[in-house]
Amino acid sequence: MPKILIVGGGYAGFYTAWKLEKWLRAGEAEVTIVDPLPYMTYQPFLPEVAAGSIEPRHAVVALRRHLKKTNVVTAKVTKVDHATKTATITPEVGDEWTMEYDQVVMTAGAVSRTFPIPGVADEAIGLKTIEEAAAIRDKLLTNFAKASNLPAGPARDRLLTVVVVGGGFAGIEVFAELRSFASDLLKNYPGLTIDDTHFHLIEAMGRIMPEVSLETSHWVLKNLAQRDAIVHLDTQLQSAVGGKIELSTGDSFESDLIVWTAGVMANPMVRNTDFPLEQRGRITVKPDLRVVDGETIVPDAWACGDVAATPDLTGKGVGGFCVPNAQHAVRMGKQLAKNLVASLRGESVTDYRHDNLGAVAGLGLNVGVFQSGKIAIKGFPAWIAHRGYHGMAMPSFERKFRVVGGWWNNFWLGRDIVSLDNRERPRAAFEEFASRPKPAAEAAAxxxxxxxxxxxxxxxxxxxxxxxxxxxxxxxxxxxxxxxxxxxxxxxxxxxxxxxxxxxxxxxxxxx
Structure with missing residues (x-):
């Protein structure tokens, strides 16, 4: 049987494997997916996870549970040599090994892209993984508990100041969700008021959310201002050393929670391959998702998702390429699976083309925006559309049931406000009271x-x-x-x- 290797288990990789299981005949090919994480993260839900509206485990899809016919390997692919059709697999524990393949699918995804701003690498946290979203939630809850024991002053202000860098969809959504969450928390802390909380979003451009119209973006800015959330446009972060925020406008303040959402880049592992890369480090592909070197097709190699520079045949993409988002990655994975099956059977392949259905964003409980062409919906109806779309887009009925069930429970019971910040050091309580052998000299005396x-x-x-x-x-x-x-x-x-x-x-x- 031909061996198919899928590098990466994110949107594109998961959907490629999921659809290959559906469309391949028994014994037609052997599929292996390799990813260092045992799950796929549904990233549009990360802002709601950070705000406590969705349980972290409900926003991920276990690969082994839902890929019944696929070999799932929890490890990193550290090198791909397509000339010899081999890949180097490096597990967290044990020796690395070499895997041979006949067809390879590169869907390694993207990572947060940062700039060499002092303090960012040490103080900020990204929003690309479920662990980061859960940590943001716990940090905010823990800071509220600490601040409630302090008098008004710089120490309390630092704990209750939240900074988000980046005014794209991810940045605006997590900023608005955290603002909503903090406002909701105040009823549990009688000693704190909304004036004690400080929310700042920093955006280098002159507008936010380029995916929606300028008029809609202005409505979002007005809505955030009414909720005591400040957006700094045409502003750059100069330093975050020690949590002290210094802006290009001269403003300065301290924060204990800095969230970075200012861009992504292709997974750097693609540099350890012999595939052609464009200037932004993405694998070059044809519209049918086959890897291409100039005008020459690289046989038996495919790529899609954030790691690929896929031409946007609608002409609406930035720089002529599909933007790296979930809407494209999911559909690319499905199309790649169809084309791969067709290629194995000697049939023709089809170009990927997707007209943007619009953009929908949640801005906290009961507030959202929806934009499709010139049609814009704001407020509660858009929030319902946001939850309806992503609730349906979540793969598998098992995951849909968990997410929607959580929303239903929160509607009646409210969001859970228990912080599990100490899970970062789960052995701390045990270590504090554990008995230890006395030093030899003390024991002898x-x-x-x-x-x-x-x-x-x-x-x-x-x-x-x-x-x-x-x-x-x-x-x-x-x-x-x-x-x-x-x-x-x-x-x-x-x-x-x-x-x-x-x-x-x-x-x-x-x-x-």
Whole structure:
């Protein structure tokens, strides 16, 4: 059987494998998908995860659960040599190995793109993974709890100041969702008011959300201003060292939560391949998603999603290419699977073409925007459209049920406000109270414990006056001493352990 290797388990990779399982005949090909994560993340839900509206595990799709006929390998592909049709697989534990393939599908996705701004690498957090979204949520909740114990001042202001860098869809959505979440939290913190919270979004361009009309973007800015959220347009972040935000406008303030959403770039692993790359580091492909080197098609190689420079046949794409978003990646994965099956069967392939259906964004509970052509919907109806679209787009009925069920529960019960910030160090509580062996010198100097005291452990002196086997030892600190039987001479008094401060004057009879 031909061996198909899919590099990356994000949108494009997952949907390619999912549809190959549906369209390949039994025994027609063997499919393997390799990704360092065992799940696909539905990234449009990350802002709602950060705001506590969706449980983190509900926004991901387990590869092994939903790809029943695909070999799932949880590891990294660190090199692809298409000339020999081999890939180097590097697991987190164990030795790397080489995998041979007949067809390769490159869908390694994208990572956050940052700039060498002082402090960003040390202080900021991205919004590309489910772990980042969950950490943002926990950080905000923890900061509210800390701030509630502080008087008004710089320390409290820092904890309650949220900064988002980037005014695209992801940035605006997480900014608005966090603003909504913080406003909702205030009812649980009587000592805090909305004036104590500070939200700043920094955008280098003169407008936000280029996917919608200028009029719609102005409505979003007005809505955010009414909710005490400040948007800095035509502004660049100069420094974030130590959490101190310095802007190109001269403004400066401190923040304990900085979220970076200012762009993405193709996964750098593609540089360890022999595929042709364009200037932005993406693999060049034809509209039918086959890898192409200039005008020459690279046989048995395919790519799509954020890692590929796919021509946009509608003419609406930036620079002539499809923009890197979920709407394209999902549909590309499906089209690539169809074309790959057709290629295996000697049939013709079809170009990928998708007319943008519009843009929809959630801006917190009950607020959203929808733009399709000249049609714009704002407010509550757009928020319903946002949840309806993404609820349907979430792959598998099992995932849909979990997400919609969570929304339904939150409608009646409200969002959960428990922070699990300590899961970053899950052993902290255990380590704090765990007993450890004493140093050799200290153990040698310690006196020999009396009966009933574990070796090397300080504690009260115990005795068993009755001398009965298995009887519990008694301590004078907890029970009066018994007199020795009259038929025997009085026993000598046992010395009291020097380190038992509570029993320094006690007279404890020795065991018979």
């Amino acid at each position: 310690a006196p020999t414990p009396e009966v009933g005291t574990p070796a090397g452990e300080p504690g009260p002196v115990y005795a068993n006056p009755a001398g009965e086997k298995g009887a519990p030892a008694e301590s004078e600190t907890t029970k009066p001493a018994r007199k020795a039987p009259a038929r025997k001479p009085a026993a000598k008094k046992a010395p009291v352990a020097a380190d038992d401060a509570s029993s320094s004057d006690a007279k404890v009879p020795a065991a018979e």
